[in-house]
Amino acid sequence: MIVAILYIALVIVLAWSIMHGRKVIRTERTDAVFGNPIRTQGGYHWVACGVSSLLLVWFTFSWDAGRAFFPNAANELCQVAKLNRAINPIRSAFPLDNRHLLGTRILSRDLHQIELLSEELSKLDLPDADRENLSALIDDVREALVLQASSEYMASGISERFQDIAIRIEQLALDLQNDEFPGPVDEAQMAEALAQPGWGESSTEIPVLPQTERGRIFDAAAEIMAGITKDYSETRNDGPELVKRIEEIRQRIGELEAAATQETYKDILGDIEKISKRVDDFRVFPTQVTKGVEASLVLLEKAMQDRQGALRFIDTWALPGGDILAGNNACSEQGSGRWLPKPSDTLATFIWMADPAQGYKGFPLFWYKMKPVSEMVDFIVPDSIADLIPREYGDHDEQGNINYGFKDRIYSFATGDFDSFAVPVPTGHIWDSILRVLAGLFLGILLGVPLGLFMGLSRFAKGYFDPLVELYRPIPPLAWAPLILTIFGIQDDGKIFLLFMVAFAIMVISARTGATGTQLSKIHAAHSLGASNRQIIQQVILPNSLPEILTGIRISIGVCWGTLVAAEMLAGTTGIGFVENVARKQSDYEIIWMTIIVMGILGLLFDLIMRFVIEKTIPWRGKG
Amino acid sequence: MSDLVTDNLNMVFKLPDGSSVHALKDVTFTLKKGELLSVLGPSGCGKTTLLNIVAGFLHPTGGSIKLGGSIIEKPGVDRGMVFQQGALFEWLTVADNVNFGLRMKNADKKDTKQKVEEWLSIVGLQGFGETPTYQLSGGMQQRVALARCLINDPDLILMDEPLGALDALTREKMQSLVLKIWKETGKTIMIITHSVEEALLLGERLFVMAPRPGRLHKQYRLPFAEMGLDGDPREIKNGEKFIHTREEILTMIWNMEEEIMGKVEVA
Numbered sequence: 070m071i072v073a074i075l076y077i078a079l080v081i082v083l084a085w086s087i088m089h090g091r092k093v094i095r096t097e098r099t100d101a102v103f104g105n106p107i108r109t110q111g112g113y114h115w116v117a118c119g120v121s122s123l124l125l126v127w128f129t130f131s132w133d134a135g136r137a138f139f140p141n142a143a144n145e146l147c148q149v150a151k152l153n154r155a156i157n158p159i160r161s162a163f164p165l166d167n168r169h170l171l172g173t174r175i176l177s178r179d180l181h182q183i184e185l186l187s188e189e190l191s192k193l194d195l196p197d198a199d200r201e202n203l204s205a206l207i208d209d210v211r212e213a214l215v216l217q218a219s220s221e222y223m224a225s226g227i228s229e230r231f232q233d234i235a236i237r238i239e240q241l242a243l244d245l246q247n248d249e250f251p252g253p254v255d256e257a258q259m260a261e262a263l264a265q266p267g268w269g270e271s272s273t274e275i276p277v278l279p280q281t282e283r284g285r286i287f288d289a290a291a292e293i294m295a296g297i298t299k300d301y302s303e304t305r306n307d308g309p310e311l312v313k314r315i316e317e318i319r320q321r322i323g324e325l326e327a328a329a330t331q332e333t334y335k336d337i338l339g340d341i342e343k344i345s346k347r348v349d350d351f352r353v354f355p356t357q358v359t360k361g362v363e364a365s366l367v368l369l370e371k372a373m374q375d376r377q378g379a380l381r382f383i384d385t386w387a388l389p390g391g392d393i394l395a396g397n398n399a400c401s402e403q404g405s406g407r408w409l410p411k412p413s414d415t416l417a418t419f420i421w422m423a424d425p426a427q428g429y430k431g432f433p434l435f436w437y438k439m440k441p442v443s444e445m446v447d448f449i450v451p452d453s454i455a456d457l458i459p460r461e462y463g464d465h466d467e468q469g470n471i472n473y474g475f476k477d478r479i480y481s482f483a484t485g486d487f488d489s490f491a492v493p494v495p496t497g498h499i500w501d502s503i504l505r506v507l508a509g510l511f512l513g514i515l516l517g518v519p520l521g522l523f524m525g526l527s528r529f530a531k532g533y534f535d536p537l538v539e540l541y542r543p544i545p546p547l548a549w550a551p552l553i554l555t556i557f558g559i560q561d562d563g564k565i566f567l568l569f570m571v572a573f574a575i576m577v578i579s580a581r582t583g584a585t586g587t588q589l590s591k592i593h594a595a596h597s598l599g600a601s602n603r604q605i606i607q608q609v610i611l612p613n614s615l616p617e618i619l620t621g622i623r624i625s626i627g628v629c630w631g632t633l634v635a636a637e638m639l640a641g642t643t644g645i646g647f648v649e650n651v652a653r654k655q656s657d658y659e660i661i662w663m664t665i666i667v668m669g670i671l672g673l674l675f676d677l678i679m680r681f682v683i684e685k686t687i688p689w690r691g692k693g
Numbered sequence: 694m695s696d697l698v699t700d701n702l703n704m705v706f707k708l709p710d711g712s713s714v715h716a717l718k719d720v721t722f723t724l725k726k727g728e729l730l731s732v733l734g735p736s737g738c739g740k741t742t743l744l745n746i747v748a749g750f751l752h753p754t755g756g757s758i759k760l761g762g763s764i765i766e767k768p769g770v771d772r773g774m775v776f777q778q779g780a781l782f783e784w785l786t787v788a789d790n791v792n793f794g795l796r797m798k799n800a801d802k803k804d805t806k807q808k809v810e811e812w813l814s815i816v817g818l819q820g821f822g823e824t825p826t827y828q829l830s831g832g833m834q835q836r837v838a839l840a841r842c843l844i845n846d847p848d849l850i851l852m853d854e855p856l857g858a859l860d861a862l863t864r865e866k867m868q869s870l871v872l873k874i875w876k877e878t879g880k881t882i883m884i885i886t887h888s889v890e891e892a893l894l895l896g897e898r899l900f901v902m903a904p905r906p907g908r909l910h911k912q913y914r915l916p917f918a919e920m921g922l923d924g925d926p927r928e929i930k931n932g933e934k935f936i937h938t939r940e941e942i943l944t945m946i947w948n949m950e951e952e953i954m955g956k957v958e959v960a
Contacts, residue, residue: 588780591782593748593750595797596750597770597842598770598841598845600793600797601797604797608782608793612782687784688827689826
């Protein structure tokens with residue numbers, strides 16, 4: 070319901086944005102080159118247009134809209150799929166989807182191969198007697214193959230059987246056109262069908278029992294068709310003459326094989342046996358006999374199409390880019406409906422996982438936990454600080470009393486062994502990823518910017534550090550990952566160091582560019598105004614490099630984010646990349662899709678924040 | 694007396710390939726306190742080198758240069774500079790640009806604020822204190838640069854083609870402003886310029902320099918700056934003496950340029 074309303078709203082927004090955009094275009098100035106001089110500005114209506122068309126594509130191709138507007142369609146199409154599945158074994162024997170009859174295909178392949186064998190034989194260096202034996206055998210096999218196509222030697226009762234099958238199929242086609250078919254509704258069956266979980270509510274995805282009148286028709290037809298198909302597949306063209314000849318051939322092969330000594334001779338014999346055995350299937354019929362079945366199939370398909378009515382339209386337009394297929398006892402979505410999860414399902418999965426009690430793999434997605442301050446003290450304050458304090462640690466006296474001194478108390482403090490209040494600390498897969506990026510970025514800025522400025526100001530620094538930075542910078546960060554993760558471990562240390570490396574190189578280069586780009590006259594001006602070297606760096610070079618540095622940060626965030634997710638996929642137990650990696654192993658498309666969207670939105674958010682920061686802090690950019 | 698005294702200044706630049714360029718040769722002059730000097734010459738005659746030496750950005754390879762009796766060794770607040778493009782700090786407001794020098798020596802804040810307002814009003818930018826610098830026009834930026842330099846109360850003001858990038862009208866206004874400041878503050882000012890008219894109008898004294906090696910070619914003492922203090926600059930420019938001097942100097946520079954071109958052809 071919500072999806073349907075949303076879908077209609079999106080269509081309206083799309084139409085409105087295009088109309089509004091066209092109206093705006095008419096009022097815009099045009100220029101000889103590329104039309105509008107302010108073309109780089111975009112416009113919120115085009116943003117609305119882009120977003121709504123993107124969402125419409127998602128809603129449409131994930132079949133979310135189809136499900137919202139035609140909730141019964143999948144169940145009905147499942148019944149149609151069942152009928153198709155029942156027809157398919159017969160259908161594939163006829164030139165309906167294929168270009169040739171099944172019999173024609175088999176016969177042509179076998180005759181071709183026997184011809185190849187005969188050619189191969191003529192090239193082999195064999196005693197004349199052997200050659201004659203083999204060539205006679207090949208001729209016999211060829212004759213037996215040809216015999217299959219002859220109505221004269223056909224197995225008895227085959228035409229009658231096919232006639233019967235054709236009549237039954239035609240009857241089914243008539244049934245499909247009959248409004249009475251398939252008889253009154255069985256209340257118990259219907260109740261059971263209606264009690265099934267709905268479309269997308271369970272792991273089987275689509276309810277398999279027919280829930281509607283139209284569904285019942287196809288379900289019943291599928292059952293009848295399955296019986297017909299069974300009879301058809303059991304029909305064999307095993308005429309007595311053919312059986313006799315195959316027996317003979319086999320016997321001779323056995324005799325020749327027993328007497329054979331040469332390897333090549335044995336090989337040829339083996340090949341002949343292989344081909345002769347194929348005749349055993351007896352699936353080649355004289356062409357005329359099966360014509361009736363083919364004609365009845367065409368009738369049946371026509372009747373099926375008519376009976377589906379609007380369902381075919383829904384299948385094409387509301388469920389585009391794929392089909393609903395029936396399996397042994399389940400129906401499933403195939404194509405875009407399968408790998409492109411529905412927005413509503415994805416959102417539901419996200420909400421389900423966002424519940425901190427649920428989380429993913431026992432870890433919340435985006436939450437906080439209370440952490441005592443003592444733990445942080447333990448982490449930050451090194452234990453060895455207690456060793457540096459003069460005097461001795463406490464000891465025990467004659468009575469067994471243990472005397473702790475000041476030094477012991479310091480040690481307890483440094484190890485976090487004291488009661489303290491707790492503060493909320495962000496925790497969860499998404500938080501972990503964000504914090505790793507921010508930590509790597511922070512370290513990269515902290516060390517990269519001073520080094521970059523130094524390199525921009527000193528020939529020595531430029532020359533000395535250039536090889537270091539430029540050698541490792543072009544290497545894709547993921548190429549470092551195995552090494553870094555081995556050295557620093559798969560937990561946060563390794564990943565933060567990897568991100569630090571990424572951010573560091575970018576920050577060095579952008580700070581260096583900024584420092585190099587400072588006009589000499591500005592430095593001169595500051596100098597003659599009485600600024601010291603230190604003041605010039607702080608007050609002139611640093612602010613002058615800010616545009617480059619902030620652009621560097623913006624780029625770093627993007628690259629760090631990409632690297633982090635990939636690194637989390639390699640190793641680790643938390644993080645958004647870890648979630649996707651586990652979901653990938655379980656082919657859980659909804660969670661994969663959800664992680665992709667979360668990453669996209671977070672990336673966008675970071676970039677928007679940086680754009681805002683850039684606009685606020687360096688409004689002079691490009692105007693100096 | 695804080696006179697600028699140079700004695701046989703020589704500047705030789707060594708090039709990486711072993712050759713050297715004689716940028717200044719035997720430059721000797723004395724600039725008395727309160728004098729207004731403009732330096733004119735074809736490109737490559739060492740004008741800017743001379744200015745950089747006076748400012749302390751360069752050390753001469755020969756001779757000596759003294760301001761007020763002490764040798765110039767490095768840039769200092771006693772010599773203010775104004776550059777062609779203003780060289781303002783565009784990330785600061787007008788007021789923060791102007792008080793840059795005072796902030797660098799941690800001067801009293803209240804006092805600073807008062808001085809900034811004073812100087813802004815002298816250069817005609819009252820009320821622009823909080824305006825971001827990048828929003829100013831070229832002429833206004835030059836006014837800020839002037840104020841920024843003058844607030845430090847330097848003995849000597851050095852201007853490197855300060856009005857070169859301005860349009861003709863703004864330029865005339867700025868010329869009047871420079872004259873007004875010269876008169877009101879009594880500062881020693883040294884202006885480097887490309888424009889002969891500007892050099893004549895703003896030069897109580899005028900040096901014409903010649904290239905290869907850079908040297909003082911001719912010195913003038915001119916009345917136009919004094920006249921410009923009260924009179925209409927346009928009238929002065931149309932005066933017979935002004936036009937005569939202008940043509941004389943133009944011919945001089947023209948010949949120098951021809952000489953250079955000729956030398957290039959021979960080489």
